[in-house]
Amino acid sequence: MGKLLYYELIKTFFKKRTYIGFLIAAIIVPLVEVAIKFEGDRFLQVATRRLQEDFFFIGNLFNGWFVSYQIMNALWVHVPLLISFVAGDLLAGEATAGTYRLLLIRPVSRTRIFLAKLGATVLYTFSFVSFLGVLSVGLALALLDSGDMIVIENGILILEESSVAWRFLVAFLLAVWPMLTIASIALLFSSFVDNAIGPIVATMGVLIVFLVLTVLPLEAFDSIRDGFFTKHMVLWQKVFADPIPWDDIQHSAIVLGIYTVVSCISAWVIFVKRDILS
Amino acid sequence: MYSLTVILGLLLLFQQPSGEEILRKVEEQLAPVNDYTADLVAEVDMQRLRVPRMKATLYFKKPDKVHFEASGFAMLPREGFALNPTWLRQNFDATFAGSDTIDARILYKLQLAAKDKSTRIRQLFLWVDTERWTVAKFETIPYEGRNLTVTFRYAQQGSVFLPDTMHAVFGFVGTEPDSLSGIYQAKPQLREMMGQVRGGTMTVVYSNYRINTGLSDTLFEKKEEKK
Structure with a gap:
């Protein structure tokens, strides 16, 4: 199993498309953070304008933590596309390359091949989110220094600097979880088509539909909205609440987990039973 | 007690x-x-605002130089801090408005x-x-949708009384911000951007x-530069 995973990782990380996500992150994160540094704290000033009329603000709230949080907030809806580039290609890519049958005639069960591909997907997702986290936080702290963190969501929350670093660590670990859901959905679509473009487009289509249904304030969807995986994709944001709503995080993790497990099992069943003709 | 207060009030009125x-x-x-430095610990309890207990250092130098320093983030009320009677006298017309008592202390009320x-x-x-000649309380007439009431408690520092505790109450006039609905519920960040009163x-x-430690003017100039 270890060898299978190793070969899958080699196949995955030797493909140029694997690095598209890394390349985009390596361009967009520094670009945005440098631009924010030069533009200054206009957004922060606007958001705290009324408060600053009544209070002196002492200390640096426009710091690396604040900017990293904004980057996370801005990118969480785009990262799934980058994840689906790779996850959508794992099975369908074999068909496109004409290596499906070559792979499956070897004396290894389809289940083990599937598990190796799933393992490669998990490792890719984890490495990509880690890269994004290290890049955005590391660069933001280098550019804008550290300090207490301001969270502007349902009001204003100031988090003490001593409690911010571990919150980011937990937030990025939690951010892997919804990306695995996306990856498993892409893997599911990848299991029943022969072209890698289809799974990427289909995954993004599903994401967009669910996102629209989640954010539209329509009462018709109120009763079922909690079941949409997109409602729970921001579970990492909850780490920046005080106190941290661990029950909510657990609930979101379970809903996402159900999507992930159902997608993976479905992909596995399709892959195992599928008549490979290419 | 009530009649005593009335009598004292009348006495004060006659020799006001x-x-x-x-x-x-x-x-x-x-x-x-001439100058003073004090350590501050501030606690805030406001709508849609959560801030941990804050520590800062206040530097004051006559006539009206104020500077704050804090290792972390701190927010301190603009009004009432290091309340400067000279500035008040120069910038406001003060009218005697009667007498009052707070915590059994007799006070002059000025408008x-x-x-x-x-x-x-x-x-x-x-x-x-009327005894210590300290500002015990001030209350603003509503401005920009809010009113502010600040009360002070004093402790003797050598020959003078300086604030020991300041308690500020921020009220608002008009629409209750939290009752706003619609777009604010969908986009709570907008409410912050719109600058709703708390x-x-x-x-x-x-x-x-x-x-009187002889605070240097440069300490306050640095603050100007930061602005």
């Missing part, structure tokens, strides 16, 4: 000094102080009207302790006063 005289008395009480009508706070009431309280405790 003018508003300006009262403010001068407050200035005189603070005359021995202050800003000389410059473009000033943010145009009118306020000020309560001055109600709440803030308590600041002063300690460890260092008086």
Whole structure:
């Protein structure tokens, strides 16, 4: 199993498309953070304008933590596309390359091949989110220094600097979880088509539909909205609440987990039973 | 007790000094102080705002130089901090408005009207302790949708009384911000961007006063540069 995973990782990380996500992150994160540094704290000033009329603000709230949080907030809806580039290609890519049958005639069960591909997907997702986290936080702290963190969501929350670093660590670990859901959905679509473009487009289509249904304030969807995986994709944001709503995080993790497990099992069943003709 | 207060009030009324005289008395009480440094601990309890307990250092130098330093983030009320009677006397017309008692202390009540009508706070009431000549309380007439009431407790620092605790109550006039619905519920960040007024309280405790240490002007100039 270890060898299978190793070969899958080699196949995955030797493909140029694997690095598209890394390349985009390596361009967009520094670009945005440098631009924010030069533009200054206009957004922060606007958001705290009324408060600053009544209070002196002492200390640096426009710091690396604040900017990293904004980057996370801005990118969480785009990262799934980058994840689906790779996850959508794992099975369908074999068909496109004409290596499906070559792979499956070897004396290894389809289940083990599937598990190796799933393992490669998990490792890719984890490495990509880690890269994004290290890049955005590391660069933001280098550019804008550290300090207490301001969270502007349902009001204003100031988090003490001593409690911010571990919150980011937990937030990025939690951010892997919804990306695995996306990856498993892409893997599911990848299991029943022969072209890698289809799974990427289909995954993004599903994401967009669910996102629209989640954010539209329509009462018709109120009763079922909690079941949409997109409602729970921001579970990492909850780490920046005080106190941290661990029950909510657990609930979101379970809903996402159900999507992930159902997608993976479905992909596995399709892959195992599928008549490979290419 | 009530009749005693009325009698004392009447007595004070007959020998009442003018508003300006009262403010001068407050200035005189603070005359021995040229500068001071104090440690501050502030706690805030406001709508849609969560801030941990804050620590800062306050630097004050006559006539009106104020500078704050904090290792982390701190927010401190703009109004009432290092309340400067000279500034009040120069910028407001003070009128005697009666007498009052707070915590069994007899106080003069002044009505202050800003000389410059473009000033943010145009009118306020000020309560001055008739014995210590300290500002015990002030209350603003509603401005920009809010009103502010600040009460002070004092402790003797050498020959002068300086604030020991400041308690500010921020109220708002008009629509209750949290009752706003619709777009604010969908986009809660918008409410912050729209700058809705908050109600709440803030308590600041002063300690460890260092008086007349000869604070350098450069300490306050640095603050100007940062702005």
